[in-house]
Amino acid sequence: MSAAEQTLLILGATGDLTKRLLLPGLGGLLAAGHGEGLSVIGSSRAELDQARWRERVADSLAAGNARGGQAEAVVRSTRYIQADIAREDDMRRLLNACRGQVIVFFALAPAVTLTASKVLCEVELPPGTRLVLEKPFGTDAASAAALNDLLARLVPEDQVYRVDHYLGMSTVLNILGLRFANRMLEPVLRAEHVESVDIVFDETLALEGRAGYYDRAGALIDMIQSHSLQVLSLVAMEAPSTLGARDVRDAKAQVLRASRVWDDDPARWSRRARYTAGVVDGRRLPSYVDEEGVVLDRDTETLAEVVLAVDTWRWAGVPFRLRAGKALRTQRKEVVITFRAPRWVPSGLTGYDQPDRLRIGLDPDVIGLDFNVSGRGHPLVIDPFTLEAGVGAGHLPAYGAVLKGVLEGDPRLSVRGDTAVECWRIVEPVLKAWRDGSVPLEDYPAGSARPAGW
Ligand SMILES: NC(=O)c1ccc[n+]([C@@H]2O[C@H](COP(=O)([O-])OP(=O)(O)OC[C@H]3O[C@@H](n4cnc5c(N)ncnc54)[C@H](OP(=O)(O)O)[C@@H]3O)[C@@H](O)[C@H]2O)c1
Numbered sequence: 001m002s003a004a005e006q007t008l009l010i011l012g013a014t015g016d017l018t019k020r021l022l023l024p025g026l027g028g029l030l031a032a033g034h035g036e037g038l039s040v041i042g043s044s045r046a047e048l049d050q051a052r053w054r055e056r057v058a059d060s061l062a063a064g065n066a067r068g069g070q071a072e073a074v075v076r077s078t079r080y081i082q083a084d085i086a087r088e089d090d091m092r093r094l095l096n097a098c099r100g101q102v103i104v105f106f107a108l109a110p111a112v113t114l115t116a117s118k119v120l121c122e123v124e125l126p127p128g129t130r131l132v133l134e135k136p137f138g139t140d141a142a143s144a145a146a147l148n149d150l151l152a153r154l155v156p157e158d159q160v161y162r163v164d165h166y167l168g169m170s171t172v173l174n175i176l177g178l179r180f181a182n183r184m185l186e187p188v189l190r191a192e193h194v195e196s197v198d199i200v201f202d203e204t205l206a207l208e209g210r211a212g213y214y215d216r217a218g219a220l221i222d223m224i225q226s227h228s229l230q231v232l233s234l235v236a237m238e239a240p241s242t243l244g245a246r247d248v249r250d251a252k253a254q255v256l257r258a259s260r261v262w263d264d265d266p267a268r269w270s271r272r273a274r275y276t277a278g279v280v281d282g283r284r285l286p287s288y289v290d291e292e293g294v295v296l297d298r299d300t301e302t303l304a305e306v307v308l309a310v311d312t313w314r315w316a317g318v319p320f321r322l323r324a325g326k327a328l329r330t331q332r333k334e335v336v337i338t339f340r341a342p343r344w345v346p347s348g349l350t351g352y353d354q355p356d357r358l359r360i361g362l363d364p365d366v367i368g369l370d371f372n373v374s375g376r377g378h379p380l381v382i383d384p385f386t387l388e389a390g391v392g393a394g395h396l397p398a399y400g401a402v403l404k405g406v407l408e409g410d411p412r413l414s415v416r417g418d419t420a421v422e423c424w425r426i427v428e429p430v431l432k433a434w435r436d437g438s439v440p441l442e443d444y445p446a447g448s449a450r451p452a453g454w
Pocket residue numbers: 011012013014015016017018020021043044045046083084085086106107108109110112134135136213
């Protein structure tokens with residue numbers, strides 16, 4: 001076997017994730033010259049002829065801007081194998097079809113991933129096999145821990161890649177550079193100087209026909225339990241001494257272990273809402289409950305907010321507000337660090353009414369500083385001022401960056417098993433309070449900024 005030969009075996013190859021994220025992400029990676037020696041095998045239960053499969057792969061790779069030699073080689077060599085991964089024989093057949101190092105990508109619903117993992121325990125895996133799993137990892141802390149145990153029977157932890165593609169976004173990674181390579185910022189990023197931290201993922205997109213997945217998840221599980229907490233861990237972690245996988249993941253885990261709902265009171269410190277009919281970006285949207293596939297009794301929220309405490313020497317007493325929602329007026333994905341008021345504003349200098357803020361825009365990639373100056377209009381009157389600069393998108397799409405780690409055996413951008421469990425542990429009291437009815441489900445018209453009173 002050639003050392004560079006690798007096979008990406010996609011379980012769930014006819015699904016939405018493969019089409020919209022995985023293959024376009026791979027396309028971006030190939031376009032950047034990575035992925036030499038890679039072949040792709042797609043599999044699911046549906047019948048699909050090879051020509052049709054190759055066409056699908058070509059279209060999805062092209063959506064990630066892949067063209068030229070590397071992409072053509074992948075399209076030429078890719079194969080589709082019809083199989084039911086609940087059956088051992090089928091799984092064996094799939095693994096036997098792979099060449100070189102095997103990378104099994106579970107683009108499957110969580111329950112089917114569990115089944116596939118159990119079946120893999122009965123089948124001999126080629127040495128060095130890597131396993132790649134998408135969010136949600138499990139459905140609660142107990143199931144995530146059980147899935148970890150199962151995966152540990154298959155391969156060592158550093159061969160398990162739990163994908164959170166937000167970790168591949170260049171600005172999310174830039175949080176580390178911004179925090180730890182600037183003498184003027186790092187000393188003030190702590191409770192003595194910071195009033196609060198907001199991590200906001202407001203989308204203008206609505207359900208977009210994804211009720212099958214989203215109506216069972218909702219904004220809290222879809223976004224906050226995974227992406228927002230990953231971002232929080234980077235914003236709040238202590239400086240690792242290296243950016244090696246172990247140091248970075250240890251530092252993230254420490255923060256997440258220290259995080260809990262503010263005052264341990266989810267009824268008071270969480271909110272949820274669901275959009276009603278409205279207009280977003282000139283598009284008329286039906287009420288969420290009238291979208292195809294939505295089940296009213298599930299009471300699924302499309303906007304969630306949770307306030308967390310991070311009980312560390314650095315952050316104790318600083319609220320971290322995490323909010324994520326759909327069908328909102330403006331797209332806003334950013335971390336906002338709000339500083340405390342100055343200890344003393346000299347008397348005679350008037351007009352101080354807003355704190356300074358550091359804004360880390362996650363899409364588009366922008367760094368901004370809101371601060372106060374005097375002198376533009378009247379030298380003794382404070383005048384808020386914003387400095388903003390685009391930092392440029394990374395050279396790989398987020399999903400491509402995560403896949404690069406998988407292909408190159410670098411687990412730095414993937415979520416470690418203990419961390420995946422912690423993320424469930426943090427949100428579980430909120431889920432329970434919502435299930436108990438302790439937090440009302442509010443509403444907001446699609447296209448509005450947020451519910452009245454938020
Ligand atoms: N879609 C997204 O944007 C997105 C984003 C982030 C995370 N995710 C996660 O990614 C995973 C997949 O999501 P998805 O949206 O792609 O789901 P999906 O569209 O429902 O696709 C599921 C795939 O699994 C296959 N499958 C189901 N049972 C199977 C079996 N027994 N044997 C072999 N194949 C089987 C299906 O094909 P057959 O029915 O033909 O077998 C299909 O290809 C989920 O965990 C989801 O939470 C999705």
